[in-house]
Amino acid sequence: MTNPTIELDGLEVQLGNRTILHGLTGVLKSRAIGLLGPNGAGKSTLINTLLGFHTPSKGSARMLGLDSHTSGKALRSLVGYMPENDAFISKMSGVRFVRYMAEISGLPPDQAMERAHEAFVYVGLGEARYRPVGTYSLGMKQLAKLAQAIAHGPKVLILDEPTNGMDPPARKRLIELIREIREASDICLLLSSHLLRDVEETCDEVLILRNGKIASICNLVEERRANRKFLELETLGAEATFTSSLESLGCECAVFSNGRIKVVMPDSVEIREVFKVAADRGVQIRRMNHRRDSLEDIFLNAMEQTGAADGRL
Amino acid sequence: MAVYKRRYNSYTGSLTPEWSRFFVLTRYAFADLFKSRSFVLLLILSIIPCLFFAGYIFIANNKTVQLLMQLRSADLFTVESQYFMIILTVQNQAAFLLNCWVGPVLISGDLTNGALPLFLSRPFTRTGYVLGKLAVLGLLLSVVTWVPCLLLFSLQSGLASNGWLWSHLWMIVPIVLCSAIWILMLSLISLAVSAWVKLRIVATGVIFITFFIPAGFGEMFNAIMGTYWGRLLNFSYMFRLIVASGFRDRSGLLGSLGLEEIPVPAAWGALISVCLLSLVILNARLRARETVRG
Numbered sequence: 001m002t003n004p005t006i007e008l009d010g011l012e013v014q015l016g017n018r019t020i021l022h023g024l025t026g027v028l029k030s031r032a033i034g035l036l037g038p039n040g041a042g043k044s045t046l047i048n049t050l051l052g053f054h055t056p057s058k059g060s061a062r063m064l065g066l067d068s069h070t071s072g073k074a075l076r077s078l079v080g081y082m083p084e085n086d087a088f089i090s091k092m093s094g095v096r097f098v099r100y101m102a103e104i105s106g107l108p109p110d111q112a113m114e115r116a117h118e119a120f121v122y123v124g125l126g127e128a129r130y131r132p133v134g135t136y137s138l139g140m141k142q143l144a145k146l147a148q149a150i151a152h153g154p155k156v157l158i159l160d161e162p163t164n165g166m167d168p169p170a171r172k173r174l175i176e177l178i179r180e181i182r183e184a185s186d187i188c189l190l191l192s193s194h195l196l197r198d199v200e201e202t203c204d205e206v207l208i209l210r211n212g213k214i215a216s217i218c219n220l221v222e223e224r225r226a227n228r229k230f231l232e233l234e235t236l237g238a239e240a241t242f243t244s245s246l247e248s249l250g251c252e253c254a255v256f257s258n259g260r261i262k263v264v265m266p267d268s269v270e271i272r273e274v275f276k277v278a279a280d281r282g283v284q285i286r287r288m289n290h291r292r293d294s295l296e297d298i299f300l301n302a303m304e305q306t307g308a309a310d311g312r313l
Numbered sequence: 314m315a316v317y318k319r320r321y322n323s324y325t326g327s328l329t330p331e332w333s334r335f336f337v338l339t340r341y342a343f344a345d346l347f348k349s350r351s352f353v354l355l356l357i358l359s360i361i362p363c364l365f366f367a368g369y370i371f372i373a374n375n376k377t378v379q380l381l382m383q384l385r386s387a388d389l390f391t392v393e394s395q396y397f398m399i400i401l402t403v404q405n406q407a408a409f410l411l412n413c414w415v416g417p418v419l420i421s422g423d424l425t426n427g428a429l430p431l432f433l434s435r436p437f438t439r440t441g442y443v444l445g446k447l448a449v450l451g452l453l454l455s456v457v458t459w460v461p462c463l464l465l466f467s468l469q470s471g472l473a474s475n476g477w478l479w480s481h482l483w484m485i486v487p488i489v490l491c492s493a494i495w496i497l498m499l500s501l502i503s504l505a506v507s508a509w510v511k512l513r514i515v516a517t518g519v520i521f522i523t524f525f526i527p528a529g530f531g532e533m534f535n536a537i538m539g540t541y542w543g544r545l546l547n548f549s550y551m552f553r554l555i556v557a558s559g560f561r562d563r564s565g566l567l568g569s570l571g572l573e574e575i576p577v578p579a580a581w582g583a584l585i586s587v588c589l590l591s592l593v594i595l596n597a598r599l600r601a602r603e604t605v606r607g
Contacts, residue, residue, distance in 0.1 A: 048601060051433075051434050051601070053430070053433065053434075053600070053601040073331075073436045073438070074436070076434060076435055076436045076437075077435070077436035079434060079435075081430070081431070081434035083427070083430050083431070083434075085427050086426050086427050087426065087427045087428050087430055087431050088426050088427075088428055088431075089422055089423060089426065089428050090422075090425065090426050091345075091422065100337070100341055101431055101432075101435070103329075103334070103337045104334060104337055104338075104432060104435050104437050105435045105436070105437075106328035106329050106331070106334060106436065107324065107326070107328065107329070108326070108327065108328075108329055111324075111326050111327075115324060122320075122321060134426070148431060150321065152324055152435075153322070153323035153324025153325070154323075155323070158434075180320075180321060181321045184320055184321045184322070185321055185322065185323050186323075187321075187323065
C-alpha cells in the first residue's frame, strides 16, 4: 500500500507565542493537492512545517510517509520547492543559479549543468539563461524559481503561490507547465494559492484552511464526478407542459417568477435535448446559464461553515 | 528532460555524498571571488610580505650574499622564535584586511533576495551552510597566515645548520594554533556581520567597529574600575597575548603586554566566547524566512 501524500495528525505550530496552525488532522491521498485559504490562513506555515522549517508544538505532519520533523532531511531530498517570495541570487546567471541549487541537492557538477540547461529550456527561459537573475522580469523570476525546483528531479513539487504577479498569458503558460510536469511523471504536487482557478486547473484534491484550521478537505475528482449539472433558464411562454416534458427526461425542475426555471440534469441528458423540448413546446429561451458546482462554491461554503472550528472535518 | 525533447523527466542518476555538499558553496564562492580583480590584488598584496621574509631568511643564512651586500651577521636579526612571531603577527593583520573584504558578501548575497529557503529546502542543513561559508574564509585566511609561515619555517630549516629544525620544532604548534583561533574568530565575526548587514561597505565598517569599540569600552572600564580585566574586550590584544605566550616571548616585542596580569587561558576564553557569540547570532539569523500576515 502506498503512503498518502500528506498526513496531518493534530498538527499545531506556534511562532513565538502565537499559534498559527491549530491541531490540523487529515489525510490527503491524491497526487496533486491544492492548498487554499485566504491570506493568513496558514498555508505557507503548513508548507514550511512540511519542509521542516518549523517544529510542530504538537502532533505531526508526514509527507509520503516521512515525518517532517524526525525525517526532515530524507523528506527534503524528495522535494522541489518554489517559494512564494523572491528567492534567487541576483548576480548569478540563471543557468548557474539553477546548477548551483541542483548541486546542493546532490547532483554531480556535470549532471547538474545538463539538468540546469534542460530545466531552463523546459520552462521557456532558454534565451535568457545566461543573464543575471536579478535582471529578470517578475514572470521570468517565477519561471526561474520553477526551474530550480524541478532541475534535480524531485518526487514532490511544492509550489507556493506560483502565479503571483504574472500576467494572464504567463500565468496560463505556467499552469500548463505544472499540468504537463504532473502528467509526464509520477511527481506529487502541492500547490498553495488563493487563486481558485490555479488550484482547480491543476489539482485533484483541495485542503482549505481558515484561521489556521482545516475548513474543508475536498476531492475535486470525486466532486466533479458526483456533481450534477445545473441549468438556470430565463424563458418566455413556458407552461407546466414544458417542465413536465423536462421531468420526463429525468430532470428536476424548480419554477420561479418571471419565467425563471432551475433545472438539474442527469449526466445522460444533453443541453440540446432541452432546446429540442423548448422548440417543440414553442418556448423561447432568453437566457441560459450552464454550470457545475465550482471550486468557488466549495471554497465559499467552507469559509461560511462554522462546524470546522475544531480543526477537523 | 533533454533540451531538444522539451519534456519533463525525473532524475535517476547518481548523487554526491551528503557530507561533501557543503563544499559546493565553497567552490561557488571561490569562483565568484576570483572574478574580482580587487580581490586577486588584495590576495597578492597579502602574500607579498612573505616574499620579503623569505628573502631575509635567505640572506641571514647565506654568508656569500651577506659579503656581497657588505652585511655583518651581527647586524642581522637572528631567525628565531621572535622572527616567526613577527611574521605571524604581520600575516594575521593581512588576514584581517582580507577578511574585511571577503567576509561581508558571503552570506548577505543569499539573504538579500531570500535565497536561503532554497538551500534549506534541500537535504542540506544550516550547519552545512555555515561550514561551506566558513570553509571559504578558513582556506583563504590559511593561505596568508599559517601556510606561508610553515613554508618559511621549512625554508629556514633547510637553510640553517643541522639541529635547528629539531630545536625549533615546537614552534609549529603556536604557528598553527594561534592562526587557527584568529582565523576562526575573524571568519565567524564576518559571517555573523554578513548575516545582518546587506551593504558591503557598512558590513566592513561594522567588522572594524567590532574590533575597536569594545576595546575602547574595555579601557574605559579599566580606568573607572581600576582593573585590567577590561582588556579582555580588546581582541587584537588578546591575540597578541596568545601569540607571545605561544612563542614563549617575554621581551615585549609585540608591544607592552600584560602577561603578568591577564592569564593566557582567559585570553583564549575571550576569543572563544566571541566565536560562540557569533555562532549564536548566525543561529538566530540563518532561518528560512517566514511571513506572518494578519
